[in-house]
Amino acid sequence: MDSLAARSGSRRDQRPLKKRLADASAPYLYSAPALILIVTVMLVPLVLGISYAFRDIQLLNPFSGGFIGLDHFKTLSQDQNFYRALKNTLWWTGWSVLLQFIFGLILALLLDKPFYGRAIVQALVFLPWAVPSFLAGLNWAWLFNPVVGPIPHWLFALGLMSEPSNILSDPHLSMWGPIIANVWWGIPFFAITLLAALQAIPRDLYEAASIDGAGPVQRFLSITLPFLAPTIAITVLLRTVWISNFADLIIVMTNGGPADRSQIVASYIFTQAFKRLDFGYASAIALVLLVLLITYSMLIVILRQWLLSKD
Amino acid sequence: MASIDISNIRKSYGIHPVLHGIDLEIKDGEFVVLVGPSGCGKSTLLRMIAGLEAVTDGEIRIAGKRVNDLAPKDRDIAMVFQSYALYPHMSVAKNMSYSLRLRKTAKEKIASVVASAAGKLGLDPLMERRPKALSGGQRQRVAMGRAIVREPKAFLFDEPLSNLDARLREQMRAEIKKLHQDLGATSIYVTHDQIEAMTLADRIVAMHGGIIQQVGSPLELYDNPANLFVAGFIGSPGMNFFEGRYMASGETANFALTGGMALPLGGTANLADGSRATLGIRPEHVALGAEGLDVLKATVDLVEPTGFGIIVHLKLGPVAFKAFTLDRRFLGMHGEVNVRLPVGNLHFFDEAGRKV
Numbered sequence: 001m002d003s004l005a006a007r008s009g010s011r012r013d014q015r016p017l018k019k020r021l022a023d024a025s026a027p028y029l030y031s032a033p034a035l036i037l038i039v040t041v042m043l044v045p046l047v048l049g050i051s052y053a054f055r056d057i058q059l060l061n062p063f064s065g066g067f068i069g070l071d072h073f074k075t076l077s078q079d080q081n082f083y084r085a086l087k088n089t090l091w092w093t094g095w096s097v098l099l100q101f102i103f104g105l106i107l108a109l110l111l112d113k114p115f116y117g118r119a120i121v122q123a124l125v126f127l128p129w130a131v132p133s134f135l136a137g138l139n140w141a142w143l144f145n146p147v148v149g150p151i152p153h154w155l156f157a158l159g160l161m162s163e164p165s166n167i168l169s170d171p172h173l174s175m176w177g178p179i180i181a182n183v184w185w186g187i188p189f190f191a192i193t194l195l196a197a198l199q200a201i202p203r204d205l206y207e208a209a210s211i212d213g214a215g216p217v218q219r220f221l222s223i224t225l226p227f228l229a230p231t232i233a234i235t236v237l238l239r240t241v242w243i244s245n246f247a248d249l250i251i252v253m254t255n256g257g258p259a260d261r262s263q264i265v266a267s268y269i270f271t272q273a274f275k276r277l278d279f280g281y282a283s284a285i286a287l288v289l290l291v292l293l294i295t296y297s298m299l300i301v302i303l304r305q306w307l308l309s310k311d
Numbered sequence: 312m313a314s315i316d317i318s319n320i321r322k323s324y325g326i327h328p329v330l331h332g333i334d335l336e337i338k339d340g341e342f343v344v345l346v347g348p349s350g351c352g353k354s355t356l357l358r359m360i361a362g363l364e365a366v367t368d369g370e371i372r373i374a375g376k377r378v379n380d381l382a383p384k385d386r387d388i389a390m391v392f393q394s395y396a397l398y399p400h401m402s403v404a405k406n407m408s409y410s411l412r413l414r415k416t417a418k419e420k421i422a423s424v425v426a427s428a429a430g431k432l433g434l435d436p437l438m439e440r441r442p443k444a445l446s447g448g449q450r451q452r453v454a455m456g457r458a459i460v461r462e463p464k465a466f467l468f469d470e471p472l473s474n475l476d477a478r479l480r481e482q483m484r485a486e487i488k489k490l491h492q493d494l495g496a497t498s499i500y501v502t503h504d505q506i507e508a509m510t511l512a513d514r515i516v517a518m519h520g521g522i523i524q525q526v527g528s529p530l531e532l533y534d535n536p537a538n539l540f541v542a543g544f545i546g547s548p549g550m551n552f553f554e555g556r557y558m559a560s561g562e563t564a565n566f567a568l569t570g571g572m573a574l575p576l577g578g579t580a581n582l583a584d585g586s587r588a589t590l591g592i593r594p595e596h597v598a599l600g601a602e603g604l605d606v607l608k609a610t611v612d613l614v615e616p617t618g619f620g621i622i623v624h625l626k627l628g629p630v631a632f633k634a635f636t637l638d639r640r641f642l643g644m645h646g647e648v649n650v651r652l653p654v655g656n657l658h659f660f661d662e663a664g665r666k667v
Contacts, residue, residue: 207363208396212410212457213384222409226400 052283059277072284081260082285085268091175092182092264093244097236099183104190109224111191112198129188137252140181144168144253168254174262178249186243190235197231198224233307237300241293265289313374313464313497314339315360320369322355322521329355330521332369337465337499342491344500346508347518347544354469356518357501361390361467373464389458390467393474395450397442397457404429404438407456428456431490448479455487459494468500472507484510505545509533517541539664542591548622550591550658551632557659559584566590570628575605577654581667588667591658597634599623599641601651609650616642625650 015023053072058064076082111122128136145166146152152164167173201223209219247266250256256263256271263271265285273282315337322330330352337343345353358364360371362383371378378386389410397406404425411421429435432452442450451471458466468487472480488511491498502508508515509529517524517532517540525537536542542550555568559579566574566588574590582588612631613624621641623634625648634650641648659667 202394202396204392204394204396205398207361207383208390208392208457209398209409210363210383211361211388211390212461213413214409215384218413223398 049283050287052280053287054284055280057278057280057283059279064280068280072281073288075281076284076288081263082265082268084260085263085265088175088262089244089264089266092179092250093240095179096182096186096243097239099179100186100239101190101232101236103183103187105194105228107187107191108194108198111195126188126192128185129192131185133185133246133248134252136181136185137178137249140177140184140249141168141253144177168262169258171258171261174254174258178253178262181249181253182243182246185249186239189239193231193235194228197228201227233300233304237297241297244293245289315465315497315499316370316372316375317356317360318370318372320356320359320366320371322352322359322364322367328521330359330367333523335516335523335526337497340495340497342488342498342500342511342513343516344502344508344512344514345516345518346502346505347524348503351518352521353501353503353516353518357467357469357499360465360499361388362386387461387464388467389461389463389465390469391451391454391458391471393470395442395454395474397450397453399442402439402441403434403445403453403456406442406453407434407460410457410461424460425456428460431459431493432456432486447475448483451475451483452486455490459490463496465497465499468498468502470502471500472502472504480507487511505547509545515545517544519544535666536591536658537666539589539591539660542658542660542666546593548594548633548635550593551597553590553627553630553632555588555590557582557584557586557588568628568630570630572607572628574607574652576657577605580657580659582659582661587662589660589664590652591660592632592652592656594622594633594635596653596656597625597632598651598653599634599636599638599648601649603651606649606651608647611644611646611648614642614644623648 054067054069056064056066056068056071107125111118111125115121131139143149143151145168146164152161152166155161156164168177205223206219209223214222244264245266247264247270250262250264250267251270254262256267260268266289269282269285269289272278272285315335317333317335317337320330320333321328333352333356335343345356347353355364359366360373362378362381366379373386373388398409401409407425407428408421411424416424425438426435429438432455434449434452434456437445437449437453442453445453454471471487472483475483484507487500491511500507500511512529514526515529515532516526519540525532525541527535532541532545536545536550539552543552553566553568553574555566555574557580558565558567558573559582562579564576564579566576568574580588607627609625609627609632611623612626615622615624620635620637621639623636623641623644625632625634627650661667
């Protein structure tokens with residue numbers, strides 16, 4: 001019986017073992033290069049980075065590296081600097097995104113109207129986006145510096161400042177320096193994307209509305225805004241995640257100072273990792289930031305789904 | 312309701328003139344159709360009346376009031392666009408009531424006006440839908456509903472049926488005409504389709520090259536076209552033209568076709584002897600299978616049955632022309648056929664293309 005079954009089994013598949021193995025593994029072999037590449041490039045660093053958060057890794061201490069569980073998170077929960085950085089991140093992200101959006105929208109609306117030399121103006125307006133962020137940071141740091149820059153003297157002349165001082169070294173104002181630089185740098189992003197969306201709105205809708213009796217404000221509210229809404233949602237989401245992770249300008253302009261007053265979470269991570277050389281603690285903070293941003297993104301996605309389903 | 316007076320309107324884009332002095336008086340309650348080929352300036356003229364294009368020179372009056380410098384919303388007109396231009400994020404009801412809401416009309420009044428317009432146009436079951444959930448014909452109705460709720464001084468239509476298929480176009484054409492009969496509102500309708508112009512208009516304004524070619528009732532334009540352009544544009548299949556020379560001889564005259572043949576005219580026309588001219592005749596006036604001394608021998612080129620009638624493509628020497636007949640005997644026609652061009656139905660145009 002057994003031998004019969006075995007014989008009938010072998011009759012079902014008479015290919016040699018090698019061939020059968022090769023056939024079975026073919027799909028995996030074909031996709032292996034891409035999968036290996038993705039795993040090594042994306043997953044390994046991610047997992048390694050997350051694992052740092054649970055280990056004691058200090059570059060200057062050769063005996064560090066052991067697993068310490070949630071110790072970093074316990075320290076973090078009592079770290080006043082972290083909470084201030086968290087608050088600063090909200091402040092920094094909120095104002096940067098809001099101002100970039102408002103000015104970007106105004107710019108896009110202006111550039112949507114045809115005028116002589118529009119092509120050149122468009123190119124010029126989008127120039128800040130092409131400036132490397134470190135260069136932009138340095139430039140603005142010098143502009144705010146009363147020794148070499150004009151801005152403090154202008155503010156003094158306007159009576160907005162009692163003396164031409166550097167706002168970057170003022171604990172109450174230092175956050176505004178990088179925010180202003182960031183707004184200058186990021187306006188083109190909103191202007192470009194919103195302009196593209198604006199130009200996709202059919203002109204005859206505006207004509208129909210103007211015949212229906214809508215003035216400029218009503219046309220903006222009842223045609224432009226509804227058409228821009230999806231673009232606004234997606235760009236604001238993108239920029240929020242982007243800016244809250246964006247430490248370049250702060251590192252270059254204030255280095256988080258004075259006295260950590262302009263530190264955001266991203267720059268705090270940078271400081272912990274590369275100034276204090278505590279990679280473990282920096283990774284723990286980064287993990288918290290990651291969780292916060294994922295939560296935020298999920299909320300936005302859910303909000304978007306809800307809005308779409310309402311239609 | 313109001314009259315619209317257009318006097319000596321000109322329009323240029325930069326140095327390019329598109330309208331060369333248009334004069335037109337549209338009476339209260341009249342349905343006027345501006346017709347012409349693409350680029351003749353008909354849409355530009357309509358958009359100037361609506362206030363969507365600036366007036367370069369001249370004057371537009373609505374109900375006697377100069378509106379050149381008034382914004383579109385202050386002219387009290389309504390417009391139906393080719394693309395319908397419905398607000399995509401608003402329901403049908405919201406689309407129709409938008410203008411009334413902007414004017415802060417009372418809610419009850421809006422509801423009743425919109426409901427009555429929806430009833431007239433058969434839109435009742437669609438009021439809560441968005442435009443994207445509607446068919447082309449339904450969108451067109453919503454666009455008209457949006458126009459009529461306001462009871463404006465005049466309706467402007469900019470090729471409103473061009474995006475519809477042939478069957479629906481025919482149906483909507485009838486609905487527009489019926490709507491005009493019911494409302495009696497002054498209407499200006501732009502189209503490049505001469506059938507729409509013929510069927511809808513109280514008066515047709517035929518335009519070409521930024522100039523009015525002829526103004527008149529549909530049948531006036533059909534029976535008595537002022538020039539070659541109008542003669543060729545109005546009517547389908549189009550009028551036949553023969554180029555040649557008018558040769559007078561006493562009481563009668565001949566028309567010597569370019570190519571050698573001569574048509575005996577049996578009478579005279581108001582043309583100088585020997586002058587170049589164009590002779591025109593509508594396909595339905597070409598008498599096929601005629602007998603007598605004044606018949607011509609033409610060759611049948613092609614026979615096109617339309618169901619309703621038959622279009623016969625003929626050749627007179629090298630000159631091609633068409634005949635239209637309801638007689639089905641001509642369906643299987645080939646070879647030579649006797650043709651008569653009845654003198655009473657001939658149109659003569661001088662060298663400049665003017666009717667004589």
